[in-house]
Amino acid sequence: MLLISCPNCGPRDETEFHYGGQAHVAYPENPAALSDREWAEYLFYRDNTKGAFAERWVHSTGCRQWFNMLRDTVSYEIQSIYRMGEPRPDAAPAGTATITTSPEGAQK
Amino acid sequence: MAETAALAHVNGLRAARRSPASHLAEAFAAGSVPGTVTLKEIPYQAMVGIRVERTSDAGTRLASVAGGLPATCGEVTGTGSVNALWLGPAEFLIVAPEESHDSLGGSLIGDLTAALGADEGQVVDLSANRTTFELSGSRARAVLEKSCSLDLHPRTFKAGTALATEIGHIPVVLWKTGEETFRLFPRASFADYLGRWLVDSMREYASPEVP
Ligand SMILES: [Zn+2]
Numbered sequence: 607m608l609l610i611s612c613p614n615c616g617p618r619d620e621t622e623f624h625y626g627g628q629a630h631v632a633y634p635e636n637p638a639a640l641s642d643r644e645w646a647e648y649l650f651y652r653d654n655t656k657g658a659f660a661e662r663w664v665h666s667t668g669c670r671q672w673f674n675m676l677r678d679t680v681s682y683e684i685q686s687i688y689r690m691g692e693p694r695p696d697a698a699p700a701g702t703a704t705i706t707t708s709p710e711g712a713q714k
Numbered sequence: 715m716a717e718t719a720a721l722a723h724v725n726g727l728r729a730a731r732r733s734p735a736s737h738l739a740e741a742f743a744a745g746s747v748p749g750t751v752t753l754k755e756i757p758y759q760a761m762v763g764i765r766v767e768r769t770s771d772a773g774t775r776l777a778s779v780a781g782g783l784p785a786t787c788g789e790v791t792g793t794g795s796v797n798a799l800w801l802g803p804a805e806f807l808i809v810a811p812e813e814s815h816d817s818l819g820g821s822l823i824g825d826l827t828a829a830l831g832a833d834e835g836q837v838v839d840l841s842a843n844r845t846t847f848e849l850s851g852s853r854a855r856a857v858l859e860k861s862c863s864l865d866l867h868p869r870t871f872k873a874g875t876a877l878a879t880e881i882g883h884i885p886v887v888l889w890k891t892g893e894e895t896f897r898l899f900p901r902a903s904f905a906d907y908l909g910r911w912l913v914d915s916m917r918e919y920a921s922p923e924v925p
Binding site for chain 2: 614616618619622669670
């Protein structure tokens with residue numbers, strides 16, 4: 607269970623939140639100008655980062671507000687929480703490299 | 715004249731109403747342990763959902779009708795029987811007695827709607843959206859702690875605070891109205907589930923404590 611610090615409400619259990627996928631995926635300036643391939647990439651293609659990953663979360667059963675989180679996809683460590691519209695903070699270089707142990711469940 | 719007739723008609727229908735947990739009234743009474751923990755439903759409270767930027771002109775006008783709008787998470791404003799609970803940075807829940815509803819001779823919703831005027835925001839009658847449970851007594855906190863992950867210790871959760879959270883895995887607004895009194899606002903369709911869940915959680919306190 608993650609303990610997530612909502613920018614409005616403070617620390618709450620992960621069960622109060624929903625995940626919203628990768629952050630900072632900008633809506634195309636002119637969607638009509640996109641080819642099918644570009645549109646498909648906008649809709650469905652996301653990074654599969656090992657390490658620090660910027661993602662969106664919503665505090666569903668609390669304030670119902672969206673926010674961004676920088677989370678390590680290996681250690682689950684929450685490195686930063688910041689508001690929608692704010693730029694991604696510099697990822698902490700530690701955690702992104704030198705992972706030698708397998709995360710729980712990764713052996714399946 | 716017409717309004718009086720309409721009110722008489724509405725009041726005639728009141729006897730036919732059933733609150734979301736009315737069928738559990740006996741179970742609540744039987745499951746309560748006087749002096750230790752008691753549970754009851756407070757049905758039909760008037761509730762109004764407000765969405766407005768509280769520092770805007772409309773926010774100021776709405777606050778003057780509601781007796782204030784809370785600025786931060788947990789805060790409850792208002793004096794006496796009309797209170798505003800913080801649900802989000804621009805979202806609030808007004809809770810007031812049944813009689814303040816316009817259909818029963820009150821003017822709460824009309825007054826709030828007029829205060830918002832044509833400005834950006836919402837005033838929505840949500841009176842039938844949620845019901846109210848009151849859980850009180852020396853063991854009320856222990857009952858809640860079984861299925862609520864918030865820190866409910868009085869050093870953190872003070873009387874006069876309301877938080878939207880999860881209790882028994884469902885969304886509930888929890889308002890601590892007194893040192894040993896909590897009001898829970900489940901949506902109507904969850905009232906049966908939450909009511910039975912709380913009665914279950916209260917059961918152990920009917921037996922003598924095992925040392
Ligand atoms: Zn929140």
